[in-house]
Amino acid sequence: MDSSTLIRFTLNGQPASARIKSYFTVVDLLQSLHLYGARESCGQGLCGCCTVLLDGVAVSGCLTLAQLVGGRSLTTVESLDQSGILSPVQQAFIDEGAFQCGFCTPGFVLMVHQLLERNADPTDDEIRDHLAGNLCRCAAYPEIIRATKSAAARMRAAATA
Amino acid sequence: MRDFELVRPSSLAEAIALLDTEDGGVRAFSGGTGLMLMMKTGVFTPTSLVRLDGIEPEHAAIGIDDDGSLRIGALATLSTVEHSPIVQKVAPLIPEAMKRLANVRVRNAARIGGNLAHGDPHMDLPPVLAALHASVRAVGPDGERTIAVEDLFAGYYETVLGRGELLTQVIVPSQAGWASVYHKCTTRSADDWPALGVAVSLRVVDGVIADSRLMVSAATEKLTRLVTAEAQLKGAETKAETFARAADAAVAEAETIDDARGSAEYKSSLLHVYVRRALRDALSRGALQ
């Protein structure tokens, strides 16, 4: 019994295809493609470990059916350093020590990217509101706020340079 | 999980026809955030999911009518509503409440129609919209009807929507002259679902409350309009004693329930505090022009 179907989509800017089952989530899809940056933890869209961008918008991979990706653009954390250079957000996370075990980190990094696209200079409160749906059990929260502000400053500086 | 089919109708009529079935495994699928949770926990086993994104453009638009009322297509994502300048202008309470509604990813995926049709009593939008006197348009096999948001909910995770009936629009009348506030109270972590949600709208003329709308959610089995509390407010002066009387009435009429977020007794006490504070804050916020 092979009930799988083929979907075609754009993955991190490149054309991609995969055979999926009707009930696969985006996390299952990515695992089948050996991309592990989005990972399931709480399984309820509450922790943010499975964050991906669908048509440029952050969603929970564990709550998104893989079938819905067909014909659309899926972006994962692995897209950010395709040139071999870390994104300003990734570099800021390292410089501020904004993680410990790192399991939640790709989710936070992608969420911060989305925040900074909309808001180049977020306040602490705006950062907290935006990231309130991402959990870090190591609780590197103060460092994550610092990293977000530092990344914002770097990106503003780069934009005016 | 078993295999199921995902169908994508291209018109509303087609979607309604697909959903007008006795098969309990057939459900409408918009943002999918609520339904996916039910599927993952085995609460719902689908045979067929009816995707609504094929009929999206005409049912996701946001606009203003000539009379100043706001029309939000039921398929608009919560994020679209949150960041819409039109919504901000007509009903700023909606984007304000959105900031702490679920999380950014849920708001990016969930649609306002699906959010209301889910019937979860812990949602923030039902009390907000009901306080703003909003209504929804529903289309089903038997035609189209308008339902006030305060009348949409029949019970715990239950709405009055019939088989094959879909929400198409949320209509929020002009808020000119009204002052509104929504306060939610969480009793565990800050990002928890509320133990209590209180939304109030006040229309004050010359220091006297001409009209009011008071809604409670989360602490009760379903969204509840606090009509006796509203009666206490009508024609009364805007002072602390009035608000306390309204709070007493609210506690007397709201049937709070026990759950992991607190006992019924505690929630009634919270309700008293939050009704007073919401009325005070609405008054100090002042009416929209």
Added chain:
Amino acid sequence: MTLVKPMPAGQVGRSVPRLEARQKVTGRTDYTHNLTIPGMLHVKVFRSTTAHGRIVSIDTTAAGALPGVHSVITGEDIRKVVPEPYYGPAFHDQPVLALDKVRHVGEPVAVVLAEDPYVAAEAVQLIVAEYEDLEPVFDEVEAMTSKAIVHDALKPAGTFADLKHVAAHRNTNIALDYHLRRGDTSAAFAAADHVYEHEFRSQQVMHTPLEPMVSLAEPGDGIMTIHTASQSPSFVRTEIARLFGWPENRVRVKVPHLGGGFGAKLYIKLEALVACLALMVRRPVKLSLTMEEQFYTITKHATTFRIKSAVTSNGVVTARHCEVFWNGGAYADIGPRVTQKSGFTAPGPYDIENVSIDSYALYTNRPPAGALRGFGIPQLVWAYESHTDLIARDLGIDPLELRRRNILKDGRPHATGTLMQDAAIELVLECIAERMQWSAPFDRGTGTVLRGRGIAIGFKASISPTTSVAIVNIAADGSTNLYMSTVDMGQGSDTAMAQIVAETLGIETETIRVVRPDTDVTPYDMATLGSRSTFHMGNAVKMAATHAKEQLAEMAASLGLTPGTNYQTSDLFKKKFGMQAGNVIGVGTFIPSYKSPDLATGLSENVTPFWMIGGTGVEVEVDTETGHVRILRMVNAADLGRPLNPKIVETQLSGAAVMQLGFTLTEKMEMDGGQVTNASLADYKIPGLHDVPLVMENHIVQANQHSGPYGAKGVGESATFGVSPAIANAIHDAVGVRLTELPLTPEAVFRALHAASKD
């Protein structure tokens, strides 16, 4: 935060970014979670719905018939392959799959194996088990005397030297009792100006590592390889070898980075099950728990602590009696060790002449409890520091002053008789007092929002005696690998240990590669737990690096090179071997000295190789109408000797404090008939960004652990100690009510306020 001068080589004391930082921000860390192996089967577990019952039947027919199912396996099937399929670090009491009885809701009873995990999950729903219900016991105090007996006979493992005396008792739920008697408490109580007695309770909570527990077993030709998210690869190897009756070298345990551990992934958890299954089906087998399943796997002990003190009118504590009941759940895990190791610190970091302690590890029909960031210490500090505050308030003595009058100073004997050494208790207390501006006027708020503040300090002994072994391998080009079985679960051990090697060899930390734990390659380490690694493994690593350095020096001497002349390490190899060839291998083995507590008195003159000290001060705001508590400011301080990496240390302190904040304010496993009714992050609320105190400071006091590597000792748990009582003390200070049970929910505060207003 305190500035630290780096050591001469500039490696220790430097805030080196984590060596694996780049992998972590790019999503490329190699967690076991990500691992797939060709031909692998997924396991899903069928779990007990009964808290205590005899297994009457298990019907797996329908599950086995579902298309796509490879096999369905029960405990009886396992018993055919492994005759005594019971495991555990302190007791061999936990069956690989339930046998004869189930002892808690959620206990694994059967498993389904399938290539598609969704198929396995669906098949699990088709298994039907029938139980004959037995009377359950859930409360730790009731378990002392209940008729319900969780285990018919106790089965001590004898793995640990200090648990050797655990005897095989019958008809009891007491897995271990520890008693300490020092001085004459009866006489002191009889002569006391004041006697205070209180009872405090703490709740059952879960670690919730975001990488849920996961293990994968891969059978080979006469060997078994286990890839696992474990904090103790060496222990897993020993235990699997014991279960199989194999020599250790036929079991290989590989551990990549962990997505959090906090004690959840210690000793042996899923490894026994996957190893048995792989042995039976001869295919790789992977079990990945869901977040929900973790709540049924391992938790933190709920406790009841009765504490009684004799106090003079001027606030000197002359005697203390501690009675602690630890709710260990259905399987002992490491609970007995917690009972003893933490038990002897129950009187607190105070100099008390007469002390008695009775500490009991109890079996109940709850999910098992083990170690969680503090090994029982936070539960004890919760009680003794709340108690300290209550004494101070009653006597009208400032709580800080009362602590000063009783504090345990260096050189004075601890309750066990061990002399305090390198234990900066006073410094921690004074650091918090200074940062809180304790003696300055304090704004107490007005109207319905009142403010208060509280402090609390605690201490912990290191577990002992335990062994760590490290290997430093210098290649012919001078580049260096460190081989050790310490597991980096986020605490930064790879980086800190590399700094020790770098400091010793005089090279850059960033050039060192740390080899991930692999028992075929990396040497023995007892486990990554209880903040032991920096001290134990750190010493072993330093010894290994020193050993390598000595060999390089010998090599140089044998080649006629004089020390201090200009040559590279690579020159030595080239000169000696005629080309780029050879290795220098330094080995270090460390085990501290120790004397086991006397069985009758609980006393020992050498009960721990080092002490960890931590404390917290908070300012809170209480909404008197709703009971909501907001933490306005939190000051954490700790004695961790010299910090190897100040930035990682600070993250450890703040992370530990915020985790404990969750255990203080929001987290609690809600139970109904033994079932956890909130086993998900939707209903079990861990702290998020909005829950972090608005102002948080973390301080490292100036200290030195003379026996530690470059003066360092462990830090992972220290900032958890004081959080809970500091907050309860601050609430009392703000609104005059005392909470004695965790968590301190708004409703609990509200009810206490309500009750107080009626009095």
